Amino acid sequence: xxxxxxxxxxxxxxxxxxxxxxxxxxxxxxxxxxxxxxxxxxxxxxxxxxxxxxxxxxxxxxxxxxxxxxxxxxxxxxxxxxxxxxxxxxxxxxxxxxxxxxxxxxxxxxxxxxxxxxxxxxxxxxxxxxxxxxxxxxxxxxxxxxxxxx
Amino acid sequence: xxxxxxxxxxxxxxxxxxxxxxxxxxxxxxxxxxxxxxxxxxxxxxxxxxxxxxxxxxxxxxxxxxxxxxxxxxxxxxxxxxxxxxxxxxxxxxxxxxxxxxxxxxxxxxxxxxxxxxxxxxxxxxxxxxxxxxxxxxxxxxxxxxxxxx
DNA sequence: GCATTTTAGTTTGATACCAAAGTAACTGTG
DNA sequence: CACAGTTACTTTGGTATCAAACTAAAATGC
Numbered sequence: 001x002x003x004x005x006x007x008x009x010x011x012x013x014x015x016x017x018x019x020x021x022x023x024x025x026x027x028x029x030x031x032x033x034x035x036x037x038x039x040x041x042x043x044x045x046x047x048x049x050x051x052x053x054x055x056x057x058x059x060x061x062x063x064x065x066x067x068x069x070x071x072x073x074x075x076x077x078x079x080x081x082x083x084x085x086x087x088x089x090x091x092x093x094x095x096x097x098x099x100x101x102x103x104x105x106x107x108x109x110x111x112x113x114x115x116x117x118x119x120x121x122x123x124x125x126x127x128x129x130x131x132x133x134x135x136x137x138x139x140x141x142x143x144x145x146x147x148x149x150x
Numbered sequence: 151x152x153x154x155x156x157x158x159x160x161x162x163x164x165x166x167x168x169x170x171x172x173x174x175x176x177x178x179x180x181x182x183x184x185x186x187x188x189x190x191x192x193x194x195x196x197x198x199x200x201x202x203x204x205x206x207x208x209x210x211x212x213x214x215x216x217x218x219x220x221x222x223x224x225x226x227x228x229x230x231x232x233x234x235x236x237x238x239x240x241x242x243x244x245x246x247x248x249x250x251x252x253x254x255x256x257x258x259x260x261x262x263x264x265x266x267x268x269x270x271x272x273x274x275x276x277x278x279x280x281x282x283x284x285x286x287x288x289x290x291x292x293x294x295x296x297x298x299x300x
Numbered sequence: 301g302c303a304t305t306t307t308a309g310t311t312t313g314a315t316a317c318c319a320a321a322g323t324a325a326c327t328g329t330g
Numbered sequence: 331c332a333c334a335g336t337t338a339c340t341t342t343g344g345t346a347t348c349a350a351a352c353t354a355a356a357a358t359g360c
Contacts, residue, residue: 025296028223030180073178145292
């Protein structure tokens, strides 16, 4: 009797992956949350990712890209691309660091601050609504757990 | 004295968003996990998302796309695009459902099963390594919390 | 049975994301 | 002060993701 390739993998293997994979669970939640916050922020012409980036710029010293990328969990090349539309709209300015000409600092502009004033208010509402939908300890448990991955 | 636009938003506002936003925390972790699993699965030519999709096909009845999209937390249009490279490689087949000609079922092929055999083994190792890096109750806490968002 | 509505999926156009390779500036060593 | 190595970012090419508009089939209503 010849060896035959089973038509499928073992059933329990599949269930294990499906029910335990933290990567899948995170991607799925990330897609859902992205759509949700993208929708809330649409009136400002900002995506959730653009909002997070703009928030990160809101500090006295404009941070260099090299610090922002790890903060956002993204690769430098992704940040380079993400900056472009925001710079084009005048919401942030890219400034070479005089101390190190390789480094570029991202400074939020007054237009950016003005836009973010409204966006932050909307974020507050959207986030409160989200937390209200989750169980009592869930938001904190998620924040703690997700921070461990970072 | 004229009204002036402050140069920045209030500092605590920014800190609140930065430290509590579940959307940001999830996107950040999702990026990091995606890179990690993409790297582990690279020998099979699969991304983490392709792996998850292939796993979901591993059931006696090939599931219709309409069930897969919610399972993966993605929009139907994204699933349509995701199917193409896998179908091109012969890892899955798109079959119109005879009962409902609008619906398309995705069937994993023997080639797909063969590839996934190795990929699942690698996933097991990668996932065990990830869990080992996290605190004792963290993986379960994350699974529970992320499932609430789904 | 035919028109309307709903449902399943696709297409299009735009942004997001990454790896790999490239450029330019800094650093350290001899 | 060269020059080798490193660091900061960019470019390129490819996939991922979505919203909005579209197509086609099924279900509903009359």
